[in-house]
Amino acid sequence: KAGVTQTPRYLIKTRGQQVTLSCSPISGHRSVSWYQQTPGQGLQFLFEYFSETQRNKGNFPGRFSGRQFSNSRSEMNVSTLELGDSALYLCASSPDSGLYGYTFGSGTRLTVV
Amino acid sequence: AQSVTQPDIHITVSEGASLELRCNYSYGATPYLFWYVQSPGQGLQLLLKYFSGDTLVQGIKGFEAEFKRSQSSFNLRKPSVHWSDAAEYFCAVGSSGTYKYIFGTGTRLKVLA
Numbered sequence: 001k002a003g004v005t006q007t008p009r010y011l012i013k014t015r016g017q018q019v020t021l022s023c024s025p026i027s028g029h030r031s032v033s034w035y036q037q038t039p040g041q042g043l044q045f046l047f048e049y050f051s052e053t054q055r056n057k058g059n060f061p062g063r064f065s066g067r068q069f070s071n072s073r074s075e076m077n078v079s080t081l082e083l084g085d086s087a088l089y090l091c092a093s094s095p096d097s098g099l100y101g102y103t104f105g106s107g108t109r110l111t112v113v
Numbered sequence: 114a115q116s117v118t119q120p121d122i123h124i125t126v127s128e129g130a131s132l133e134l135r136c137n138y139s140y141g142a143t144p145y146l147f148w149y150v151q152s153p154g155q156g157l158q159l160l161l162k163y164f165s166g167d168t169l170v171q172g173i174k175g176f177e178a179e180f181k182r183s184q185s186s187f188n189l190r191k192p193s194v195h196w197s198d199a200a201e202y203f204c205a206v207g208s209s210g211t212y213k214y215i216f217g218t219g220t221r222l223k224v225l226a
Contacts, residue, residue, distance in 0.1 A: 104156035
């Protein structure tokens with residue numbers, strides 16, 4: 001069965017621009033989470049969606065937003081990009097709450113110049 | 114507040130040697146504990162998980178971990194390391210109702226031939 005698919009794999013954007021990242025979860029998985037990974041801060045939780053509802057949000061500014069569609073696919077958006085937003089953005093999916101383990105995608109590497 | 118500590122940033126072992134990666138957590142109730150592995154440029158792969166029952170859990174790739182409530186630890190072990198085990202290892206804790214993981218800062222494993 002197909003894994004978690006994230007597109008694009010690599011992205012280069014200019015400061016001030018906005019970006020949308022996409023995540024297709026494993027078929028049948030309804031919970032999708034997003035994490036930001038940087039060398040300085042490590043892995044940090046962005047948000048989690050289940051059946052199109054955001055159930056939890058991490059400590060990130062309002063420039064970071066997300067949504068989930070009825071087919072469980074999810075997108076995250078970052079507006080007014082800053083250099084510090086350069087990171088690997090990881091999406092993970094789970095059948096429900098993730099307490100039995102999330103399956104992660106390979107990530108989208110965002111570079112802001 | 115929940116937290117996860119991985120005291121070793123880097124570990125180097127010889128191929129065939131045994132391995133133990135340390136993880137300490139802080140959480141009031143019984144945590145849901147995980148070990149993930151990340152190869153360069155890739156996402157995270159779940160090695161094993163613990164949420165109840167037998168405190169010694171077996172995972173993929175010959176890894177095991179032992180939950181010790183008295184020490185708030187969940188150390189990862191492997192009896193004989195292979196060169197392909199070189200990667201970064203992350204310990205994570207989750208809790209019911211939060212729908213997120215708290216990750217440790219990771220331990221980078223180097224394997225000498």
